[in-house]
Amino acid sequence: MTEYGRMDPFSFAGSKDVGHPVSIRIMNLEGDEAPFRFSSLLDRPDLRHVGSNTSPNSDLFVTVQVWAGSKPLTVPVQTAYRPFRSERKWNEWLELPITYDSLPADSTLAITIWDLSPVGGKDAIGHAVPFGGTTLPLFDDDNQVQKGRQKCMVHRHKKADGMNNSTTPALVMSKKGNTRKDNNATSILDRDAEELDRMEKLFKKHEMGEIPRVDWLDQMVFRSFEKRGLQAAKSSMKMLQRQRILNGDSTDAGDSADGRPGQSTFLINVELPRFDFPVVFADHEYEPPPISALQSLSASQANLSQRRQPQVQFGPGIKGWEDGSEGLSNPLIKVYDPEAGHRDNPAEAKHRRLFRSSHRHGILDKDLKPNAKVRDELNLIMSYSPTHVLSPEETDLVWKFRYHLTRDKRAATKFVKSVNWADQRESKQAIQVLGRWTAIDVDDALELLGPSFDNPGVRSYAVERLRKADDDELLLYLLQLVQALKYEHVSAGSEQDITQDSSLARFLIQRAAANFMLGNYFYWYLMVECDDRSPLQGDDNREVYRKVAYEFVLDLEKQPGGSQSRKMLLRQAETVAVLSKIASEVKATSESIAKKAERVKHFIADPKNELTTFDPPLAMPLDPSVKVTGIVPDQVTVFKSSLNPIKFTFKTTTGSTYPIIFKLGDDLRQDQLVIQIITLMDQLLQKENLDLKLSPYKILATSTSAGASQFVQSQSLSSIVSRFKNNPALAFLRHHNPDDRQPLGVRQETIDTYVRSCAGYCVITYILGVGDRHLDNLLLSPDGHFFHADFGFILGRDPKPFAPAMKLSKEMVDCMGGVQSEHYRQFRQYCFLAYTALRKSSNLILNLFSLMVDANIPDIRIEPDKAVLKVRERFHLELSEEEAILYFGRVIEDTLSAFAPVVLDKLHEWAQAFRT
The missing domain is CATH 1.25.40.70 (Phosphatidylinositol 3-kinase, accessory domain (PIK))
Incomplete structure (x- = not known):
């Protein structure tokens, strides 16, 4: 309700503001008809197989379709199968694939009831033949959206046509006067329908809580209402029969058109959504066409175009401008050209050039100082994010006060955006001004x-x-x-x-x-x-x-020492090539996992392959600060997966080991990007004196289809849940770090590490929109470090429906002592501190993502123009710091109260168990 609310004291909405899908409830079919004479069925075998001719409660189904302008707007939507016994009652809501804001003023609902016949017939679709149809307008005579219960007349043996001049009108009773006029101007007051309408309004108040609920009294009223409804239906059908006779719709007062003894009169009861306010039709006000990117012609180009006018061949009946005054009266056709119409306004372009030239060489430009109002405008411009596009007025303002802004480091990028780089003189001066910027x-x-x-x-x-x-x-x-x-x-x-x-x-x-x-x-x-x-x-x-x-x-x-560095890089490349060869052979074999592991161990232990000893030590590509001296054959593991990743354990010069997971057949560049951003965010939080115990493991893509990641000793929450039944994560930490003096029975340092790392990863994965979170890729190390793995879905993408904005499972919170515990309060506090700290560095993170737009990252490649915007949306830079904290608190609460993630985690657990 945008501009409508100004028209007090009226309260209504325009249909263009209602994004609710069009829906209708098919309630029941009322009416009856005399059965065919047995002789008629013998004479016409085609009637014997129609369901409604053999049983008064045969199975029927209903289709609904939106029409407008005598054309269908949607595909038909169909009711589910219902076996009828004593009455034909569906009581089913159907949602059509269109919303109210997309409806034209002449929209109608074409409702067709379908019968079954193996021999087909007129308008048949397969074995379905029309039992009857009705066409219900979605807007009444006052252009208001129809709402509430509607009684629609069923035109027997006709399919609802949905045309503007429909042959199957619904003939809905008027609710304003509750009267209907026949052709003889005779008004018949339907008192039952009037009482039915009054009861419907009272039921609406009862549903809204305006009438107190009294169970025993409500039951009595409901039963009385059902009896009144049946009585109203009989009265309505009698009135329809009388009106048909008066209108001459029936060929014979005694028999129906299909030879049935007696008339067939049916009504179908439907219900449309009710709104709190009347909804009046309001058409869309379409925005103007997008402005053409075509640049205005320069002066030299414009003169050239005038000298070389192309020969124009006019169509039949069209004459061009001719010499003499007679040519002015000749008919011309003006064609709207959006490119020509949306070029730069010549007056505005001239004004901009004059404005720039006046502030290009002026001696006083260096002494220009903004007043208080202009200073506020400039501060607003400086606060814009990197994705914001400056308006022409804003660029002129920045250019005018460019010398004053040289002392503001935030203004440099805004100044560069304000320069017309196509103008050589302006661009030359801009470079000079940029050189004196702070x-x-x-x-x-x-x-x-x-x-x-x-x-x-x-x-x-x-x-x-x-x-x-x-x-x-x-x-x-x-x-x-x-x-x-x-x-x-x-x-x-x-x-x-x-x-x-x-x-x-x-x-x-x-x-x-x-x-x-x-x-x-x-x-x-x-x-x-x-x-x-x-x-x-x-x-x-x-x-x-x-x-x-x-x-x-x-x-x-x-x-100095560059030759050794180059040899080191060559040895790294050779080692990676050997590991790729091993992984390729393992993937190609159809052996069991145990035999594949034995094959890899045997290959590494073979002295000919020179993998057990590296002399001199080799700098690890994942982390060059670590020097390794060989691979330990006995500690090789082949994982059960479609790609069969292999765990290699390297010996280091310090006597320790450095395990990695090498994977062939997967592009690790997206995981590499996420880990790099997590590492950067950890550094940003450390600068704010906020240590959240993050543990971003090393990961390196060695090609577009291979790479390695550091193996961190940990267990997934899924395996922990299967091992420990009650509060599994806390039981796991208690098993490795017991301390009976603490309330939770775990060392305080371990619990603190767990709470901090949970908060850090919750905030970071929310900002990056990491998806496909389940208990298998949530990992917990024995010392309390919690972290995420497998970043195949980012920027809000998720293969599961109803995915939460953040992954915060019940197992994670239970390990803190529950939502009422002090540790959970600290967790929320760490989340708020981390979110506000990272919002301060949002420009840096957004710029890093903008540089990755063409990096062929899978989830960025899907919508490269929206990748940066998706990250920006998660920061909610339009909110103040207090508003951002309140918002993030709601995100945490909504995640904990969501039911869908719990169900999805359980389904994933069952799926994994089934695979194993």
């Missing part, structure tokens, strides 16, 4: 490296800001910076050094060559992009990445 944050530098900014000067400015970041910080964004190389203006076919064309490529190569930790990940990220042969990648992008990899290796050789 140091911007890393998140703004990442935004300037995105696909929306292609000016080399702007991208070079962003790279200069990245040079101030240390290697540890750069490692957090390295995955996105490798993707940003796609947006550099680099010629794939050029023979010259790529670093001459791309400041970003030059920067990444220099930093990666000087630090082996960066170089290790930089190398593998490049290898995956070179391996990506999907249409989204393209040959040009692959060639760019090959050039960058080549230049990186050359630059690495020039560094």
Whole structure:
């Protein structure tokens, strides 16, 4: 109810504001007809097999379809099968695939009752023949939506046509005067129908709680109402019979048209949804067509187009402009061209050019200071998220006060968006102004490296800001910076050094060559992009990445100890190739899991393969800070899965072990992205002095179809539930960390770790929209660290229906001591602190996702233009901090009270048990 509420004291709604689906309840069929004479059935064998001719309560079904403009708008919806005994009663709600806001004013419901006949007949569909039909308008004479119970006249042996001039009208009784006029202007007062209408209004008040409930009295009223309804039905059918005779609808007063002795009169009772206010038809006000992206012609192009007018051939009866005054009277046809109509307004474009030119070389521009009102407008613009598009007025305002804004680091990206980069003079001055800007944050530098900014000067400015970041910080964004190389203006076919064309490529190569930790990940990220042969990648992008990899290796050789670093990368690649070969052979065999494991152990233990000893030690691709000396054959495990992932355990130089899970046949880039974002969020929370004990395990995609992940000693909640019956998670922690002095019987440090990690992962998986959460991918380590695994569904996607916004199961809360416990209160507090802290860094996270739009990540690839918006929606940046905390509290409460996740977890548990 948008503009309608202004028309006091009326209270109503427009149909365009009602998004409720059109539905109808098929109640029952009233009426009877005399049976056929036995002689008629003998003479006409086709009548003997029709269900309604053999039994007064034969099985029937009803279809309903929405029509408008004499055309069907929806497919018909059908009632379920009902075996009738004493009466034909369905009492079933049907929901049609259309909502009230989509209905035209002449919409009708075509209701057809179908009988069964093996021989078919007129309008038959298979063995179904029309028993009768009726057409009910959805809007009455006052353009109000029909509501409540309706008695519709059934036209025997006719299919509801739904046409504007329908031959099967419902003839609904008027409820305003409760009268009906016949052709002789004779008014027949149906007192039973009037009483029925009055009782319906009272029943409505009873349902709404306006009339107190008294069980014994209600039962008496209900029985009396049923008797009154039967009496009203008989009265209504008699009136219909009289009206038919008066109107001449019957050929014979004694027999029906089909030869049946006596008239056939039926009414079908239906019910339409009731609304608290009248709903009046209101049509859509469609928005104007989208503005064309076609740019206005320049002055030189405009003059050229005037000199070279194309020859136009006019159609029959159409004359063009001719010389002389006579041509002005010739008929012309004006055609609406949306592209021409929605080009930039010449007056506005001229005004914008004049405004920019007046503030381009003015000496006083550097001294311009905004007043209080303009300062508030500028602060609002500065608070916009990276996805916000500035209006022309906002861009002019930022350009006007650009010198004043140079001291505000938040304004740099807004200033770049306000520049007309097609104007060389303006773009040149913009680069000069950008050079005197105060140091911007890393998140703004990442935004300037995105696909929306292609000016080399702007991208070079962003790279200069990245040079101030240390290697540890750069490692957090390295995955996105490798993707940003796609947006550099680099010629794939050029023979010259790529670093001459791309400041970003030059920067990444220099930093990666000087630090082996960066170089290790930089190398593998490049290898995956070179391996990506999907249409989204393209040959040009692959060639760019090959050039960058080549230049990186050359630059690495020039560094002190660079030859050893290059050999280390080659040995890593050889090891990964051997592990891929092992995984491929294991997948190809049809042996049992035990035999597959023995095959892998035998291959590793064979001295010829040189896998038990690495000399010199090898830097792990997953974590180059870990040096491994070989693989332990006895600790190999092959998992029972379609891909048969293999667990390899490596010996380290410190005497410990480093287990990994190697998987072939799966693209791990999406999991790699999620783990990288979780690692980044952990760092952001640590800066806010909030340690939530997150444990993002290492994961690395080595190609588009292979990769490895770190194996963390833990158990899934599913296996814990099967092992411990009462409060399984708490029993598991109590088993590994007993302490009888604590209320829960578990060491305080362990419970604190559990509560913090639960809060952290609940918030992070909510923001990232992680789906397909069940007890098999919720893991718990013996020391209390809780974490998630398997990120095959993100950004709100979920294979299960009714998936919750957050995964917070009963088992997780019970381990804290229940919803009334102090630990659960701390859990909520940690959730609120984490959510508000991450909202402060929302721009950084959104910019990282915007750089991954073309990274061929499965769940981003589905809707790349909406990926960043989906993450932004989870932050709810339009809310204040207090409102955001209240909102997130409701998310937690709704998750705990939801019933569907419990059922889905149980179904998943049964499915897994069935598979095993």
